[in-house]
Amino acid sequence: MEFFISLWEALPSELQYLIWTLIKIIVIVAPMMLAVAYFTYAERKIIGYMQVRIGPNRVGPKGWLQPIADAVKLMFKEIVIPTNANKVLFLIAPVITLAPALAAWAVFPFDEKLVLADINAGLLYILALTSVGVYGVIIAGWASNSKYAFLGAMRSAAQIVAYEIAMGFALVGVLVAAGSLNLGDIIKAQQGGLFSWFWLPLLPLFGVYVISGVAETNRAPFDVAEGESEIVAGFHVEYSGMLFAVFFLAEYANMILISALTAVMFLGGWLSPFQGWPVLGPLFDWVPGFVWLVIKTAFFMFLFLWLRATFPRYRYDQIMRLGWKVFIPITIVWIAVVGLAVVYQLPWWFD
Amino acid sequence: MTLEKLIFYVLAAVVILAAMMVVTRRNPVHSALFLILAFVACSGIWMLAEAEFLAIVLVLVYVGAVMVLFLFVLMMLDIDLAVLRAGFIKMLPLGVVMAIAMAAELILIVRAENFGLDKYAAPARHAADYSNTEEIGSVLYTVYMYPFEIAAVILLVAIIAAIGLTMRKRPNTKYLDSTNQVLVKRDDRVRMVSMDAEKG
Numbered sequence: 275m276e277f278f279i280s281l282w283e284a285l286p287s288e289l290q291y292l293i294w295t296l297i298k299i300i301v302i303v304a305p306m307m308l309a310v311a312y313f314t315y316a317e318r319k320i321i322g323y324m325q326v327r328i329g330p331n332r333v334g335p336k337g338w339l340q341p342i343a344d345a346v347k348l349m350f351k352e353i354v355i356p357t358n359a360n361k362v363l364f365l366i367a368p369v370i371t372l373a374p375a376l377a378a379w380a381v382f383p384f385d386e387k388l389v390l391a392d393i394n395a396g397l398l399y400i401l402a403l404t405s406v407g408v409y410g411v412i413i414a415g416w417a418s419n420s421k422y423a424f425l426g427a428m429r430s431a432a433q434i435v436a437y438e439i440a441m442g443f444a445l446v447g448v449l450v451a452a453g454s455l456n457l458g459d460i461i462k463a464q465q466g467g468l469f470s471w472f473w474l475p476l477l478p479l480f481g482v483y484v485i486s487g488v489a490e491t492n493r494a495p496f497d498v499a500e501g502e503s504e505i506v507a508g509f510h511v512e513y514s515g516m517l518f519a520v521f522f523l524a525e526y527a528n529m530i531l532i533s534a535l536t537a538v539m540f541l542g543g544w545l546s547p548f549q550g551w552p553v554l555g556p557l558f559d560w561v562p563g564f565v566w567l568v569i570k571t572a573f574f575m576f577l578f579l580w581l582r583a584t585f586p587r588y589r590y591d592q593i594m595r596l597g598w599k600v601f602i603p604i605t606i607v608w609i610a611v612v613g614l615a616v617v618y619q620l621p622w623w624f625d
Numbered sequence: 626m627t628l629e630k631l632i633f634y635v636l637a638a639v640v641i642l643a644a645m646m647v648v649t650r651r652n653p654v655h656s657a658l659f660l661i662l663a664f665v666a667c668s669g670i671w672m673l674a675e676a677e678f679l680a681i682v683l684v685l686v687y688v689g690a691v692m693v694l695f696l697f698v699l700m701m702l703d704i705d706l707a708v709l710r711a712g713f714i715k716m717l718p719l720g721v722v723m724a725i726a727m728a729a730e731l732i733l734i735v736r737a738e739n740f741g742l743d744k745y746a747a748p749a750r751h752a753a754d755y756s757n758t759e760e761i762g763s764v765l766y767t768v769y770m771y772p773f774e775i776a777a778v779i780l781l782v783a784i785i786a787a788i789g790l791t792m793r794k795r796p797n798t799k800y801l802d803s804t805n806q807v808l809v810k811r812d813d814r815v816r817m818v819s820m821d822a823e824k825g
Contacts, residue, residue, distance in 0.1 A: 288627075288628045292628075363658075393677070394677070394756045394757070394758065395677050395678060395681055395756075395757070395758055398678070398681040398682070398685065398758070399681055401681075401685055401689075402681045402682075402684040402685040402688075402689060403684075405684070405685055405688070405689025405690065406684065406688060406689060408689075408693055409661070409693070412693065412696055412697075412700070413658070416654060416696075416700050424700070427700075428697065428700070428701070431693055431696075431697050432697070434693075435690060435693055435694065438689065438690070442685075455756075455758055591800075591801065591803075592803060595803050
């Protein structure tokens, strides 16, 4: 043991810092991958029950080992690369999709002190990274050299650009209300129980953000990029085995990210819903902030599955109309309202 | 060599390589992808120069929005590569003259003796809580208020002009107006008829 300590101290300080950061990244990413695996299990179970089926129930007790079995299966499947595909781009595309979904967690505050990089421009960083994810889909569609894949990629690109603007504007409203781009400060600006959180004064933006989040992740009812009844599976038709699994991971990691971000921006992140309330407040004081964050995130993750089991797929022109002609005007009007409320220090939230 | 310097040289090498690929690649989609790589590496260099806001906005606006639409158009266009390659020899002299002229202009203006630490002192390091975003915002809305607003108006005019130029009525499209669809009543589509049951 002492040998290791002396070895550690012999390292240059920059290398120590690098190793420490790598360890922290693993501590964040490893549970994330596990969460993704069991999110797919939850999806199959929940949608199963919603459709009066049992869902996966054969592998392990109550099917608990199903995601592990799926992962093993995908890992040992053959990766087929189409003859006329652009090999480098074909292989790189799933990575480009997954990387931003994981990198965005770098600035995410899990608790008051628990954050990997507590940077000032955290919100901007997340906006920038989530906007990069679309390249994976576009490149995959183009590099596959297949018509269905290409159609899926084009649909997805147009849809993501449309909803990204609405999403960005919704977050502009949050930053105006909080007066900071730092995610931790945004949470601290929402101090004081359920009704002080931003979901209430920013209700239209909250709605726009959640719905745009579903559209951004290409999930039902906005999953025309996959559209299995029209274009087989869209941008990832040609993908198989582990490459497909990486796309799959990215989709679920993105869903978890959007859910967690919604919890931070509009539902006060790690704050207790009963903070400062007469009886309930002290009663729930012992609950760690991380637990509240997980509960809030889980709610939105459930919402994703719920929406998928409930709604039929949107028609493509309706998606475009909703994004450009409904959401963007709503967000612009509400940013002006929030701006006025902050300038004139409207009571209850902004005074 | 410190870690920072190493990162700088790696990023700078990536920018230069990617920029060279942009002009030398035959396939326009590859060129666009290398341009994106150049943007991302550039944003890394800006980040090293403590311009976090500009660095992130570069990724957000150029990589996240502009280049997506650019790629979109490039992928949709059916570009004939043979036509692009034709006439290379014929155009070569003109190209060389233009390149030399551009390089000469650049060298005349951006000479090495115009730069260096003796000309411009290295800016002081800022503390970790120094907010670049606030700084830029306050300068934009006080000192450069009029140029900023004028730029915004010019962009607005450009948007309207672009829409005005490209918008055309196409009478034979099968476009459906969602408002009309939503406002449809049952009476518009279905006629209830009461008939006597036939005997037979």
